[in-house]
Amino acid sequence: MGFFMLPLEEKQKYPMVPGTVQGYGQAFVFSEEQKLDWCNMFALGLEPHYIRNPKLWPTKPANFCETLEAYSREIRKLCKNLLKYIAISLCLDENIFEEMFGVAVQAVRMNYYPACPRPDLVLGLSPHSDGSALTVLQQGKGNSVGLQILKDSTWVPILPIPNALVINIGDTIEVLTNGRYKSVEHRAVTHKEKDRLSIVTFYAPSYEIEIGPMDELVNEKNPSKYRRYNHGEYSKHYVTNKLEGKKSLEFAKIKTATTN
Numbered sequence: 001m002g003f004f005m006l007p008l009e010e011k012q013k014y015p016m017v018p019g020t021v022q023g024y025g026q027a028f029v030f031s032e033e034q035k036l037d038w039c040n041m042f043a044l045g046l047e048p049h050y051i052r053n054p055k056l057w058p059t060k061p062a063n064f065c066e067t068l069e070a071y072s073r074e075i076r077k078l079c080k081n082l083l084k085y086i087a088i089s090l091c092l093d094e095n096i097f098e099e100m101f102g103v104a105v106q107a108v109r110m111n112y113y114p115a116c117p118r119p120d121l122v123l124g125l126s127p128h129s130d131g132s133a134l135t136v137l138q139q140g141k142g143n144s145v146g147l148q149i150l151k152d153s154t155w156v157p158i159l160p161i162p163n164a165l166v167i168n169i170g171d172t173i174e175v176l177t178n179g180r181y182k183s184v185e186h187r188a189v190t191h192k193e194k195d196r197l198s199i200v201t202f203y204a205p206s207y208e209i210e211i212g213p214m215d216e217l218v219n220e221k222n223p224s225k226y227r228r229y230n231h232g233e234y235s236k237h238y239v240t241n242k243l244e245g246k247k248s249l250e251f252a253k254i255k256t257a258t259t260n
């Protein structure tokens with residue numbers, strides 16, 4: 001929570017410039033008319049190193065950078081392990097994702113949702129699926145319940161469990177597994193009296209690689225649902241469009257021909 005408690009002028013030393021995705025501010029803002037989400041974000045690219053913008057790494061709180069580095073190293077190990085287990089669950093070679101991903105891209109976004117006098121009028125974060133392969137989400141201790149996932153057309157709250165992380169499947173795993181794993185649509189709601197913090201790590205393949213359903217998961221019974229595309233292009237598409245449910249995945253879907 002430390003960074004968000006700093007005075008505004010301190011936080012504004014690290015601005016998220018429109019058209020970019022790192023720094024302090026609001027992402028996914030594309031028009032003057034858009035109703036904004038009730039959320040302040042602070043986002044940083046972590047790996048590989050060339051995506052880092054050192055000017056955006058804050059000098060306060062004093063231990064911020066080393067804490068983030070240590071945290072990110074552990075989360076990276078976790079993501080690599082989770083991908084192994086996903087591969088095993090699909091009867092694939094356990095290293096298949098690691099070998100395919102190249103030097104994986106890792107970014108962190110801290111979302112701070114202030115208490116909101118009218119939670120009925122505004123969302124904390126609009127419905128979306130993540131563009132990543134995996135997302136690891138940590139909710140602040142004792143915070144209000146904010147995260148909800150869409151299950152059978154109903155928004156289900158994800159109650160924070162002390163010392164537990166929430167793992168979300170992102171669009172990239174949905175595509176790679178040809179829909180065997182589905183990315184989860186989720187949103188954050190605000191609370192009348194309580195603020196909330198979430199620390200979210202996005203883990204994704206290198207921007208250079210080509211993505212598409214894996215050969216092992218495509219057959220006559222399960223034809224390819226998604227086309228092949230460059231992951232960097234998808235990431236760009238994702239961050240230059242507003243959050244709108246699972247709409248970003250339309251980019252990858254093979255459109256079935258209709259007769260009229």
Ligand SMILES: O=C(O)CCC(=O)C(=O)O
Nearest residue numbers: 109111146147188198200
């Ligand atoms: O704050 C949350 O629980 C949701 C955050 C989220 O979905 C995101 O940052 O992509």
Ligand SMILES: [Fe+2]
Nearest residue numbers: 128129130186
């Ligand atoms: Fe998300």
